[in-house]
Each structure stands twice: as C-alpha cells, then as structure tokens.
Amino acid sequence: MQIKDVKIVHKKLPLKKVFRTALRTATEIPLIEVEISTNEDTIGRGTTSAAAKVTGETTSSICAAIQDYIFPSIAGSSLLNVQQILHSITTSIPKNYSAKAAVDMAVYDLYCKSLQIPLYKYLGVYRTKLSTHMTVSLGEIEQMCCDAQEAVNNHFSSLKIKAGKDFRHDIEAIRQIYKTVGNSVRLGIDANQGWKKRDAVTAIRALQEIPNIDFVEQPVVAHDIEGLKWIKNRVDIPIMADESIFSYSDAMRVIREDAADLINIKLLKCGGIFPATKILHAAESAGIECMLGCMMEGPISIACGAMFACAHKNITRIDLDSLYSLRNFTLPSYIYYGEGQIELKVNHD
Ligand SMILES: C[C@H](N)C(=O)N[C@@H](CCC(=O)O)C(=O)O
Numbered sequence: 001m002q003i004k005d006v007k008i009v010h011k012k013l014p015l016k017k018v019f020r021t022a023l024r025t026a027t028e029i030p031l032i033e034v035e036i037s038t039n040e041d042t043i044g045r046g047t048t049s050a051a052a053k054v055t056g057e058t059t060s061s062i063c064a065a066i067q068d069y070i071f072p073s074i075a076g077s078s079l080l081n082v083q084q085i086l087h088s089i090t091t092s093i094p095k096n097y098s099a100k101a102a103v104d105m106a107v108y109d110l111y112c113k114s115l116q117i118p119l120y121k122y123l124g125v126y127r128t129k130l131s132t133h134m135t136v137s138l139g140e141i142e143q144m145c146c147d148a149q150e151a152v153n154n155h156f157s158s159l160k161i162k163a164g165k166d167f168r169h170d171i172e173a174i175r176q177i178y179k180t181v182g183n184s185v186r187l188g189i190d191a192n193q194g195w196k197k198r199d200a201v202t203a204i205r206a207l208q209e210i211p212n213i214d215f216v217e218q219p220v221v222a223h224d225i226e227g228l229k230w231i232k233n234r235v236d237i238p239i240m241a242d243e244s245i246f247s248y249s250d251a252m253r254v255i256r257e258d259a260a261d262l263i264n265i266k267l268l269k270c271g272g273i274f275p276a277t278k279i280l281h282a283a284e285s286a287g288i289e290c291m292l293g294c295m296m297e298g299p300i301s302i303a304c305g306a307m308f309a310c311a312h313k314n315i316t317r318i319d320l321d322s323l324y325s326l327r328n329f330t331l332p333s334y335i336y337y338g339e340g341q342i343e344l345k346v347n348h349d
C-alpha cells in the first residue's frame with residue numbers, strides 16, 4: 001500500500017462558551033481535517049487546529065506546511081516503512097508541529113487500517129478509564145467560581161484553573177474557587193506563561209495553604225527555562241512545563257536542566273503520536289510523570305490522545321476537555337466521552 005494523495009479541509013466549530021487564557025480568547029475551534037489516501041483507496045484521517053498565539057501556526061500556515069513540505073516528504077512511500085514515514089514527517093520542515101500532528105495521525109490511521117485493527121490495539125492498552133480535568137476559563141472571580149461548581153456538579157473531580165493575567169487576582173480567584181468546591185476536587189493551576197518569576201513564587205507560596213493543588217503549569221514565558229527552574233526550586237507545589245516543551249529536544253533540555261517536575265504532552269504541540277512517544281519515554285526515564293493535554297481541538301485528535309493516554313503508565317494526568325465545549329461531535333464507537341470520564345470500550349478479540 002503506497003501513499004498517494006492528500007486532501008485538506010478547514011472549518012470552524014463554534015464553542016458553547018468563550019475559552020479564555022492568559023494568552024488568548026477563543027470562541028471557535030479552527031479545525032483542519034487531513035485525509036491521506038493510498039493507491040488502494042484506503043483513507044487515513046487526522047485533524048489539527050490553529051492556535052497561533054500558542055503555537056505560532058495559523059490555518060493558512062498549517063495547510064501550506066502540509067501541502068508544500070510534509071505531505072511531499074512521504075508521498076509515494078510504502079506503508080510497510082511506517083517508521084521511515086513517521087520520521088520523515090518530523091524532519092520535513094522545522095517546527096510546524098500542529099501541521100505535522102495531523103499528518104502523523106492520518107498515517108497511524110492508515111497503518112492501523114492496513115492491519116485491520118483500531119489504534120488502541122496498535123498502541124496497546126495499559127488502562128481503559130481516564131479521568132479528565134475540566135478547564136475553568138479566566139474571568140471575573142464570581143464567574144470562575146460558578147464555572148468550577150458547574151463542572152463539579154457535572155462529575156469532574158479535577159479542575160484546571162486558568163490564571164496568569166494578574167497574580168493578585170489569580171490568588172484571590174483560586175482561594176474563592178477552593179472555598180466553593182472544597183477539598184474533594186483536585187486543582188491544577190495554568191498560568192499560560194503569564195507571570196513574572198518573582199510574582200509566580202509569591203503566588204504559589206500564597207497558594208500552598210490550599211491542600212488540594214496538584215500542580216502549577218507554565219508559570220513563566222515559554223523560553224525561560226532558567227526561570228522555570230528558579231521557581232521550581234523555591235516552591236512546594238509541583239511545576240509543570242507546557243509551552244516550554246514543543247519538541248523532543250525541548251523536552252530533553254527541560255529534563256537535563258531539571259527545570260520542571262511534570263510535563264504536559266499534547267499531540268498538536270509536539271507533532272503527533274510518534275514524537276509524543278519519544279517525549280514520554282524520555283520523561284519516564286528521568287522519573288518525570290506526564291499529563292496528556294490538548295489544545296482547543298476536535299474529535300479525531302482527542303480520540304488519538306485518549307488512546308495514547310490509555311497506552312502509557314507514565315501518563316498520570318489527563319486534560320482532554322476540549323470536546324465538552326462543542327455542541328455536537330462524533331467519536332469512534334469504542335470511545336465513551338462521558339462527563340469527567342473517558343473510557344475505552346475495548347474489544348478483547
Ligand atoms: C483545552 C485545554 N484544557 C487547555 O487548557 N489547553 C491549553 C491551551 C489551549 C489553547 O489555547 O488552545 C493549555 O495551555 O493547557
């Protein structure tokens with residue numbers, strides 16, 4: 001079976017409510033669907049989305065990178081050489097990880113179709129149930145408390161609270177959310193690069209009085225690995241690297257410099273399942289647990305993320321909540337996406 005053609009379609013998926021972080025405000029998901037076909041007319045599907053403020057990639061840049069660089073690097077290849085294909089995607093053009101992710105997922109889909117098995121069987125299963133965080137967007141404190149309570153009412157047992165606009169506001173918002181939802185809910189804080197390093201230490205030390213804060217994610221600007229480490233060495237709450245790690249080499253730098261306690265891997269941020277596996281194994285070797293996170297993204301990539309998370313012991317935290325913001329979506333029949341819980345309905349044949 002040989003890779004023959006690519007088709008790219010983009011569309012906008014409106015969100016039920018505004019998604020707001022320290023970096024950006026989104027009212028829709030700009031979804032890009034990629035279909036790769038073979039000489040036997042088998043079709044592999046992958047999707048990605050553009051979040052330029054986070055990744056630097058727009059819908060147009062993603063489409064152009066796929067059309068002009070990524071797809072040409074694998075066109076004509078035999079699927080038997082799937083490892084070569086996946087490697088070629090990573091070296092086809094520097095960066096452009098969201099674009100690469102869609103092609104990577106489509107190739108995995110094609111390969112699994114050629115073997116006539118679902119992706120979860122190819123990756124293997126370590127667990128079948130995932131308990132996902134639900135994000136509380138940045139906003140007025142009263143609204144954030146309402147959103148947090150609504151998520152808890154809807155059976156979410158861990159919340160990711162967005163912060164990073166103003167550290168005094170953030171401390172107050174998190175304290176009020178804690179008062180609202182209490183001790184039984186695990187809290188993650190995501191500053192999305194918004195704090196200065198000294199303010200981050202002040203905020204995190206103030207928040208240490210709250211017993212159920214599990215981690216603080218990306219307190220400072222992505223490139224400031226020294227700052228990340230400086231904070232990590234001064235606080236008791238674990239520090240998670242998110243935007244500081246796109247590629248495998250970013251991960252190796254953070255690991256070498258001992259700059260984070262945890263790593264957030266997202267398929268759309270690192271280039272798909274192939275590079276995500278490498279990052280995961282590097283982290284595991286260094287004793288660093290990982291979260292499997294997501295961008296504001298669509299069903300195909302969330303399904304791939306869920307199957308990837310189910311395959312790996314070292315993924316100890318899940319943030320695959322973007323589909324809860326959509327009015328409707330379709331997932332493969334073997335993935336149950338319930339409130340707070342994602343489940344793989346495995347077939348033991
Ligand atoms: C959607 C998910 N819960 C999340 O917060 N992901 C990102 C930001 C995604 C985006 O801006 O599209 C994160 O920073 O963890």
Ligand SMILES: [Mg+2]
Nearest residue numbers: 190217218242
């Ligand atoms: Mg984050």
